[in-house]
Amino acid sequence: MKIKDRAREWWRTLSRPSRHLSLGFLTLGGFIGGILFWGGFNTALEATNTEEFCVSCHEMRDNTFAELRATIHYSNRSGVRATCPDCHVPHEWTHKIARKMQASKEVWGKIFGRIDTREKFLAHRLELAKHEWARLEANDSLECRNCHAYRFMDWTRQILRAVQVHSVALEGNEYTCIDCHKGIAHRLPDMEGIPMLFGAPLERDVGRNSFRRESFMSE
Incomplete structure (x- = not known):
């Protein structure tokens, strides 16, 4: 009987806390609870945002x-590399949540x-690729631009074809x-x-440790 009475008392407190607890206690409890929730949520979010x-x-x-x-993008002379979320998850928080x-x-799949x-x-490869291409087209290749900035490109270190194409393609908004x-990171x-704009992917002609020529061909 005592257990039932205690359960009823707890339920009354939880259902109408303002009648049983002070405003200060509720405010402090809500603040602490919010911190714990946010910390747990952010920890879980970051855990799912790693290459591992x-x-x-x-x-x-x-x-x-x-x-x-x-x-x-994985291995190069400078050791600077891109991980999965660098390219496939937006950095801005609101866009990141939408992507999650x-x-x-994908979890359902x-x-x-x-x-x-x-x-x-391989049967779904084109469909999957089109979804990601469409996302990057819609956000103006935002994940690319997080690392690559047109205004800081050193034209003297690019081959002539890259300079010609970049000067046309990146100066405007088209x-x-x-x-x-x-084909920069996956086959x-x-x-x-x-x-394909300008005839072919730049990597096919540049040959700067992206995929070898045969890697651009479908399997």
Whole structure:
């Protein structure tokens, strides 16, 4: 009986706390609770925003991450490299949250094994790539521009073709990085019927430790 009475008392307190607890206590409790919630939420958010988390699934580890390791964005003379979230998760908090919510669909695909084999991954590769290309086109290649700034490019260290294309493509607002640099970190899907600006991805001609020529061909 005492247990039931205590349970009822607790329920009355929880359901109408203002009748049983002081305003100061509620304010302090809410403040502390908010800090604990925010700390836990932010910790969980950052834990899912690491390369280790991304490649913990074999779908990513055995496919896209394996390809990234062959590029200049993974290994280069300066040791500066891009990780999965650097390119695929917006840095601004509001956009990051929106992307995390969108990723719930990817979790659903993981649970039901949509791309749990190499064959399934290749079958969906073009669809997956188009989604990411569209995202980068919509935000003007924001993740690229977090590291690369047009106004700080040293034209003397670029080949002539790169200088010509960059001077045309980046000075105005008509083009964005992903329009030409679709194959910069992962192999391209079958590009038949998909137009490429200025003839081809720059990496095919530049050859600066991005994929070797054959890597741009579909498997």
